[in-house]
Amino acid sequence: MRLCSSRIALSIFFALVIPLSVFAENGSMSAPAGWQSQQQAPAAVKPEQQPSLDVDRDPVVSPDAEDNEPVSPGHLGSPSRGIALERGPGGRYTLTRNVDEVVLNVSVFDEDRHLINDLTKEDFQVLEDGVPQNVVAFQHQDVPVSIGILIDNSGSMRDKRAAVNEAALDLVRASNPDDEAFIVNFSDQAYLDQDFTSSIAKLRDGLSHIDSRGGTALYDAVVAAADHLGKDAKRPKQVLLVITDGEDNASSLDLEQTIQKIQDLNGPVVYSIGLLFGSETEPREEHRAKRALQLLSDETGGLAFFPKSLLDVDTIAAEVAMDIRRQYTLGYHSTKPMTVLGYRTVKVDAHANGYKKLIVRTKSGYYPKQVAPANTANSQPADTSQ
Numbered sequence: 256m257r258l259c260s261s262r263i264a265l266s267i268f269f270a271l272v273i274p275l276s277v278f279a280e281n282g283s284m285s286a287p288a289g290w291q292s293q294q295q296a297p298a299a300v301k302p303e304q305q306p307s308l309d310v311d312r313d314p315v316v317s318p319d320a321e322d323n324e325p326v327s328p329g330h331l332g333s334p335s336r337g338i339a340l341e342r343g344p345g346g347r348y349t350l351t352r353n354v355d356e357v358v359l360n361v362s363v364f365d366e367d368r369h370l371i372n373d374l375t376k377e378d379f380q381v382l383e384d385g386v387p388q389n390v391v392a393f394q395h396q397d398v399p400v401s402i403g404i405l406i407d408n409s410g411s412m413r414d415k416r417a418a419v420n421e422a423a424l425d426l427v428r429a430s431n432p433d434d435e436a437f438i439v440n441f442s443d444q445a446y447l448d449q450d451f452t453s454s455i456a457k458l459r460d461g462l463s464h465i466d467s468r469g470g471t472a473l474y475d476a477v478v479a480a481a482d483h484l485g486k487d488a489k490r491p492k493q494v495l496l497v498i499t500d501g502e503d504n505a506s507s508l509d510l511e512q513t514i515q516k517i518q519d520l521n522g523p524v525v526y527s528i529g530l531l532f533g534s535e536t537e538p539r540e541e542h543r544a545k546r547a548l549q550l551l552s553d554e555t556g557g558l559a560f561f562p563k564s565l566l567d568v569d570t571i572a573a574e575v576a577m578d579i580r581r582q583y584t585l586g587y588h589s590t591k592p593m594t595v596l597g598y599r600t601v602k603v604d605a606h607a608n609g610y611k612k613l614i615v616r617t618k619s620g621y622y623p624k625q626v627a628p629a630n631t632a633n634s635q636p637a638d639t640s641q
Contacts, residue, residue, distance in 0.1 A: 306445070306472075306474075306475035306476070306478050306479040306482075306506075306507065306508065356391075356392070356586050356587065356588055357383070357388075357586065357587055357588075357589055357601075357621065358392070358584060358585070358586045359381070359556075359584070359585045359586075359601065359603065359617045359618065360492065360524060360556060360582045360583075360584055360617060360618075361379070361556075361582060361583040361584070361585055361603055361615060361616070361617045362556075362578055362581070362582050362583075362615070362616045362617070363583065363605050363613055363614070363615050363616075364613070364614040364616070365610055365611075365612070365613060365614070366611065366612050366614070368614075370577065370578065370581050371605075371607075371610070371613060372395070372581055373607075374395075374583065374605060374607055374613075375393075375607075376390055376393035376585075378605050378606060378607040379393075379583070379585060379603060379604070379605050379615075380603070380604045380605075380606075381585060381587055381601070381602070381603050382601070382602040382603075382604075383587075383589055383590070383591065383599055383600070383601055384591065384599055384600055385600075385602075386590055386591075388587040388588075388589065388590060389587055389588070390585050390586070390587050391586055391587055391588060392584075392585065392586030392587075393583070393584070393585060393586070394583065394584040395582075395583045395584070397431055397580045397581070398431070398490075398491075398492055398584075399431050399433035399434055399435075399490045399492070400430065400431060400434045400435075400490050400492045400493065400494055400579055401434070401435050401436075401451065401484055401488035401489060401490035401492070401493045401494070402427075402430070402434060402435070402436045402437075402493070402494045402495070402496060402579075403436070403437050403439060403480040403481075403483065403484055403493075403494070403495045403496070403523075404423050404426075404427075404436055404437070404438050404439070404458075404462075404496050404498075405439045405441060405445075405476050405477065405480055405495060405496065405497045405498070406419060406420070406423065406438070406439070406440050406441070406462065406498050407441065407442075407471060407473070407498060407499035407500055407501070408440040408441055408442045408446075408464075408465060408466050408467060408468075408469075409442045409443075409467065409468070409469055409470060409471045409500075409501070410442075410467050410468050410469070411500050411501060412467055412499075412500055412530075413465075413467035415500060415530055415565060416462075416465050416467070418565040418566075418568055418569070419498050419530075419565075419568060420459070420462040420463075421569065422498075422568040422569045422571070422572040423438075423458075423462060423496070423498070423572065424455060424458060424459060424462070425569055425572050425573065426496065426572035426573070426575060426576045427455060427458060428455065429572075429573055429576035429577070430576050430579065430580065431580060432453070433453070433490075434453065434490070435451045435452060435453055435488070435489060435490060436451070436452065436453070436458060437449055437450050437451050437452070437461075437480075437483070438458055438461030438462055439476055439479075439480050440461075440462075440464050440465070440466070441471070441472055441473065441475075441476035442466060442467075442468060442469035442470060442471065442472070442505075443469040443470040443471070443472050443505040444469075444472060444475075445472065445475060445476035445479050445480070446464065447483070448461040448462075448464040449461025449462075450487075451487065451488070451489070469505070470504045470505030471499065471501055471502070471503055471504050471505055472503065472505040472506040472507075473497065473499055473502075473503040473506060473547075474503050474506035474508040474509065474510065474512070474513040475505075475506040475507055475508055476497075476506075477495060477497060477513055477517070477525065477551070478508060478513055478516050478517070480495055481495065481516070481517050481520055481522070481523055482520070484522070484523055485520055485522075493522050493523035493524070494523050494524050494525075494526065494557075494579055495523050495524070495525045495526070495557075496525075496526045496527075496528070496572075496575060497525060497526070497527045497528070497548070497551070498527075498528045498530065498568075499527075499528075499529060499530065499544075499548070500529070500530035500531065500533075501531070501540065501544055502540055502543045502544035502547060503547065510547050510550065510551070513551065514550065514551060514554045514555070517554075517555055518554065518555075518598070518618075518620065518621060518622055519622050521621050521622070521624065522555070523555065524555050524556045524557045524579075524618070525551050525552050525555040525557045526552060526557040526558055526559075526560075526575045526578075527548035527549075527551055527552045527557065527558075527559040527560065528559075528560045528561075528562065528568060528571055528572075529544060529545055529548045529559065529560070529561045530562065530565070530568070531544055531545060531561055532562070532563055532564060545559075545561060548561075553619065554618065554619050555618050556616060556617045556618035556619075558575070558578065558616070560574075560575075585603065589623075593623045593624075595623075596622075596623065597622075598620055598621075598622055599620050599621055599622070599623065600619060600620040601617065601618065601619060601620050601621065603615045603617050
């Protein structure tokens with residue numbers, strides 16, 4: 256993005272090249288189209304430069320940029336990662352590598368939308384492209400999270416920012432003490448006003464950068480923040496919280512491209528809060544904005560909230576923090592070889608004694624990451640950690 260005020264554009268980008276073979280199996284196009292079902296994936300998009308975040312520091316270029324390959328995000332939802340957590344030097348959490356293991360973050364509710372926290376591995380069934388999968392790994396504990404907090408900084412948010420900022424800080428206070436968070440304020444451009452930290456004071460300072468002007472480049476901000484998580488997060492489980500009061504009107508990407516890029520990154524989970532109340536929001540605009548936020552959250556395994564007033568935002572932030580901390584983590588080895596390309600749908604069901612109906616929420620699917628073949632001419636011991 257271009258230079259803005261005194262902030263120098265951070266070149267957080269990667270070359271997202273999606274060859275036609277990503278959607279092809281046996282020579283035919285196989286990627287589902289449309290958005291009517293969570294079992295469908297967005298259409299292919301043309302390669303383009305990654306949206307970036309503008310920050311008050313020197314430009315940083317990813318060392319992987321010249322390789323023309325996506326940067327592996329390294330979080331619990333990645334199909335190329337295992338489920339074992341280890342804390343290494345510098346506080347970075349790592350996972351044992353297992354190239355064909357798919358890992359899902361799962362929330363379970365009863366009919367009254369109460370979170371269910373007493374299920375076992377045997378209570379879950381996982382289907383990939385309709386085929387039952389064997390759950391080989393199971394976790395249900397409060398693991399540290401890397402979270403990006405994205406706040407709409409457009410002109411219409413001016414009178415809402417004080418309440419929104421306090422709710423965002425309350426979410427961090429209610430989260431795991433080992434969580435790390437960063438702040439992105441976005442209007443027609445996205446600004447990284449506070450990088451990863453656990454300090455409430457620093458996050459508060461980042462939230463205080465209020466311009467309240469310009470348009471709403473929501474999709475570009477989401478993709479740039481997801482890329483920032485993938486490259487620099489220390490925690491393997493990753494989340495984005497997006498708070499906005501209108502539809503996107505300034506991004507270079509559209510909704511389908513945004514979801515495609517997040518799914519291709521294999522994360523993060525996106526929670527959305529749409530402040531769509533008030534006379535300034537036209538009914539048609541409100542409908543489009545609500546649909547976009549709902550799909551963005553549904554397709555990544557998150558939740559979308561649409562409060563009736565600012566008084567509800569703080570309660571919603573507490574609910575998001577609770578949902579993140581009480582998720583189950585399931586791991587399985589796909590019955591389909593990782594060499595078979597194309598989007599794969601995922602469905603998780605849960606059944607347990609004492610519950611009439613359980614509602615399960617997780618991401619709708621993923622794109623398998625390919626592993627380069629070993630160089631037999633110059634063999635080296637395999638690196639089993641990431």
